[in-house]
Amino acid sequence: MGEILDVYGREILDSRGNPTLEVEVTIDAGGWEIVGRAAVPSGASTGTKEAWELRDNDTKRYKGKGVLKAVENVNTRIANELVGYESSLQLEIDHLLIDLDGTPNKSELGANAILGTSMACAKASAEEVAMPLYQYIGSLSAHVLPVPMLNVINGGAHADNNLDIQEFMIVPKGAPNFSAALRYSAETFQTLKALLKSKGLHSGYGDEGGFAPMLASNQQAFDLLVEAIEKAGFTPGREIFIAIDAAASEFYRDGKYCLKAEDRTLDAEAMVNYYADMVQQYPIISIEDGLAEDDWEGWKIMTQALGERIMIVGDDVFVTNKDILEKAIPQGIANAVLIKLNQIGSISETLSAMEYAMRHGYKTVVSHRSGETEDTTIAHLAVATNCGFIKTGAPNRTDRVAKYNELLRIEEILGDTGVYGG
Numbered sequence: 001m002g003e004i005l006d007v008y009g010r011e012i013l014d015s016r017g018n019p020t021l022e023v024e025v026t027i028d029a030g031g032w033e034i035v036g037r038a039a040v041p042s043g044a045s046t047g048t049k050e051a052w053e054l055r056d057n058d059t060k061r062y063k064g065k066g067v068l069k070a071v072e073n074v075n076t077r078i079a080n081e082l083v084g085y086e087s088s089l090q091l092e093i094d095h096l097l098i099d100l101d102g103t104p105n106k107s108e109l110g111a112n113a114i115l116g117t118s119m120a121c122a123k124a125s126a127e128e129v130a131m132p133l134y135q136y137i138g139s140l141s142a143h144v145l146p147v148p149m150l151n152v153i154n155g156g157a158h159a160d161n162n163l164d165i166q167e168f169m170i171v172p173k174g175a176p177n178f179s180a181a182l183r184y185s186a187e188t189f190q191t192l193k194a195l196l197k198s199k200g201l202h203s204g205y206g207d208e209g210g211f212a213p214m215l216a217s218n219q220q221a222f223d224l225l226v227e228a229i230e231k232a233g234f235t236p237g238r239e240i241f242i243a244i245d246a247a248a249s250e251f252y253r254d255g256k257y258c259l260k261a262e263d264r265t266l267d268a269e270a271m272v273n274y275y276a277d278m279v280q281q282y283p284i285i286s287i288e289d290g291l292a293e294d295d296w297e298g299w300k301i302m303t304q305a306l307g308e309r310i311m312i313v314g315d316d317v318f319v320t321n322k323d324i325l326e327k328a329i330p331q332g333i334a335n336a337v338l339i340k341l342n343q344i345g346s347i348s349e350t351l352s353a354m355e356y357a358m359r360h361g362y363k364t365v366v367s368h369r370s371g372e373t374e375d376t377t378i379a380h381l382a383v384a385t386n387c388g389f390i391k392t393g394a395p396n397r398t399d400r401v402a403k404y405n406e407l408l409r410i411e412e413i414l415g416d417t418g419v420y421g422g
Contacts, residue, residue: 002027009074023116036124042371047316054110111345138384154206166247192228209394237283252292268298388421
């Protein structure tokens with residue numbers, strides 16, 4: 001297999017126009033060179049226990065958001081350690097970088113520096129053996145195309161509007177295959193745009209490509225989704241379902257949940273009842289981060305109340321961290337885990353967290369971040385692990401659509417061996 005010849009990082013821009021890190025790993029493939037390139041995403045609403053994204057804090061460049069320190073770490077300390085190493089030894093490489101960093105949250109080298117290198121090594125190694133990345137990671141078992149969860153109405157930290165709930169998603173679980181699911185979603189998205197315009201509502205976009213209208217309440221967003229699904233020619237609750245990411249940590253204050261759009265302040269039990277009413281009225285199959293990351297007692301109440309009916313997805317509460325999952329799962333917190341590579345900072349640790357969750361009966365949802373790039377690694381990760389779900393924004397903007405288009409290509413490669421997760 002390929003010996004690492006060079007590791008090179010550079011500062012690029014993400015979908016919000018902020019700097020992020022891109023890493024190239026060059027390997028010797030028996031007389032010719034192969035380059036694996038990976039770009040690292042960045043979140044807006046982040047869990048407090050996420051791995052550390054190293055920024056420069058130099059207010060004279062990019063308002064302090066530059067990543068030249070992380071770039072330097074890639075080009076010096078990481079490169080010096082990895083040159084001459086075998087690129088396919090993913091687990092060893094990832095743990096070598098973790099040890100080199102030496103901190104609990106990767107704050108010395110930066111999780112962005114470590115993740116970019118980890119992803120680039122995997123891509124170079126897959127290219128060397130002429131395998132798609134999903135097959136290289138997942139081997140012969142990789143065959144499930146994920147159900148897309150598309151954020152078509154943006155609120156919270158993802159949009160400049162009055163919605164408390166951060167993401168309102170359509171989920172084409174009832175489609176016969178991935179390509180049909182994407183078509184159902186795109187047609188519904190375009191119908192929603194026309195519907196917003198017909199009602200005199202703002203149809204500009206939020207961070208993840210969905211619309212960001214000013215609405216009277218969170219409930220109005222659900223009504224708009226149901227109407228758009230029906231006008232597009234589909235049946236809510238049969239072909240297309242609804243999911244939300246409440247990102248409740250963002251509106252959690254002093255032990256209470258403050259819904260500004262509805263001028264209501266609720267405790268955890270009342271918040272769960274609020275969601276239960278939603279589930280009763282609308283074809284909701286998934287609620288992500290319905291409660292704050294530290295409100296574990298509230299999470300238990302919610303899982304007991306709704307866990308047999310829908311997916312209760314933990315994002316900020318778990319941050320793709322196996323150590324946290326080992327504490328939370330025995331307590332019955334949630335029944336599904338959102339998976340974000342940059343929350344933990346390496347391919348190996350991500351796969352470990354997914355394996356642990358799946359082994360304990362939890363569903364997993366591979367996810368993008370609000371600050372994205374054209375990198376399509378998460379599309380391959382979803383298929384490699386047969387997780388069944390992917391969340392990567394509206395069918396709009398190249399940074400989001402790149403992942404969906406890559407899944408269309410993977411669907412073609414899999415052919416009759418591929419199975420749609422719906």
